[in-house]
Amino acid sequence: MPNESEFIRVIKESEGIIFKIAILYAADKDDQKDLYQEIVYQLWRSFDSFRSESKISTWIYRIALNTSITHLRKEKKRGPQVGIDEAVINRFDSDDSFLEERLTQLYDQVKKLNTIEKGIVLLHLEGKNYEEIAAITGFTATNVGTRLSRIKDKLRSQLKD
Amino acid sequence: MELDEMKTLWNEMSAKLEGQKKLTDKMIIMMTQERYQRRLSKIRTPELISAFLCFVMVLLILFSLNKFDTSYLLACAITSATILSVLPVLSLWAIRQVSRVDIKGSNYKEALLQYALAKRRFLSVQKLSFYLSFVLLIVALPVAVKMMGGKTTHIETTTWLWYLPLGFLFFVVFARWVYRCYVNVTVQLENLLREIEDQ
Numbered sequence: 001m002p003n004e005s006e007f008i009r010v011i012k013e014s015e016g017i018i019f020k021i022a023i024l025y026a027a028d029k030d031d032q033k034d035l036y037q038e039i040v041y042q043l044w045r046s047f048d049s050f051r052s053e054s055k056i057s058t059w060i061y062r063i064a065l066n067t068s069i070t071h072l073r074k075e076k077k078r079g080p081q082v083g084i085d086e087a088v089i090n091r092f093d094s095d096d097s098f099l100e101e102r103l104t105q106l107y108d109q110v111k112k113l114n115t116i117e118k119g120i121v122l123l124h125l126e127g128k129n130y131e132e133i134a135a136i137t138g139f140t141a142t143n144v145g146t147r148l149s150r151i152k153d154k155l156r157s158q159l160k161d
Numbered sequence: 162m163e164l165d166e167m168k169t170l171w172n173e174m175s176a177k178l179e180g181q182k183k184l185t186d187k188m189i190i191m192m193t194q195e196r197y198q199r200r201l202s203k204i205r206t207p208e209l210i211s212a213f214l215c216f217v218m219v220l221l222i223l224f225s226l227n228k229f230d231t232s233y234l235l236a237c238a239i240t241s242a243t244i245l246s247v248l249p250v251l252s253l254w255a256i257r258q259v260s261r262v263d264i265k266g267s268n269y270k271e272a273l274l275q276y277a278l279a280k281r282r283f284l285s286v287q288k289l290s291f292y293l294s295f296v297l298l299i300v301a302l303p304v305a306v307k308m309m310g311g312k313t314t315h316i317e318t319t320t321w322l323w324y325l326p327l328g329f330l331f332f333v334v335f336a337r338w339v340y341r342c343y344v345n346v347t348v349q350l351e352n353l354l355r356e357i358e359d360q
Contacts, residue, residue, distance in 0.1 A: 004190075011189050016178035040189065041196035046265035066264040066272040096177070103174055106167050116356050119269050124164070125171040138268030152164050159162070 014060050025068035042067045061136045212249035219245045237300040244297045255286035298328050
């Protein structure tokens with residue numbers, strides 16, 4: 001295994017990011033668990049190739065988003081999953097039901113966007129600026145700006161529907 | 162919900178998540194090991210079983226070539242063997258293409274592009290396989306009858322009476338379903354490709 005303790009530290013620091021990506025790209029709880037695990041696995045596979053030229057968070061977003069694109073729902077039917085606790089996916093307890101309800105609305109709206117828009121909006125919600133989004137997605141900063149403005153319009157029209 | 166409102170809510174969630182560290186060292190190691198084991202044993206059983214059956218059928222046909230005493234039967238046998246050899250190779254190749262997206266070396270745009278193109282190739286192969294299967298449905302009958310000890314080159318009329326209409330009906334129903342799925346996925350893929358290139 002690549003530098004095990006370093007990898008564990010990185011994953012622990014980024015567990016929130018992985019959770020948020022899994023929740024937006026997966027269809028249901030089982031699928032979320034499966035995608036979460038697949039992202040951790042892909043990060044582990046790519047960990048040796050990470051060079052400090054880019055920020056670790058940029059690298060994590062890249063791998064996690066690319067994994068989500070190619071993630072196949074059928075995978076979960078290929079055998080039981082071990083090693084992932086329910087608590088990793090079920091983050092909010094009953095006290096947070098109002099927050100969870102509003103978050104469900106948010107997820108539903110974002111899930112209606114196409115794959116490119118979903119990636120860009122996720123990074124925008126994560127507080128990334130245009131240049132950072134451009135570095136992760138490969139689109140130009142100007143293009144990211146244009147797309148975000150279209151996404152805003154789209155979200156508004158979703159509200160009217 | 163407007164984007165700014167979403168951002169506020171997202172920050173609230175992020176702050177909560179920051180305060181909850183659920184992953185343990187053991188869980189992380191188990192996740193990677195379990196996935197690794199699963200990948201190692203990720204022999205695509207259905208595809209491999211189908212490939213093996215096709216291979217056995219091809220061998221059976223080839224070993225019985227001397228039984229096919231007319232050019233019509235011989236042509237059916239060779240066509241059947243060819244289709245049976247091509248189908249599994251096409252299927253395994255197409256699956257391999259989709260799973261070969263470069264996750265670690267690509268950015269989101271490149272990975273999406275690779276995925277969309279591989280999926281398009283996969284769909285074309287599926288379409289081709291589907292038509293080949295229909296040809297196989299027709300040419301395999303006389304071959305099978307002969308191999309199972311049929312003494313004449315002409316299959317009994319009653320066999321054709323149920324086999325062909327049933328096969329045709331199955332093909333029409335299945336073809337319509339495949340065509341609809343194909344059109345839907347192709348439209349989605351074309352939209353995705355257009356979106357990627359949109360500057």
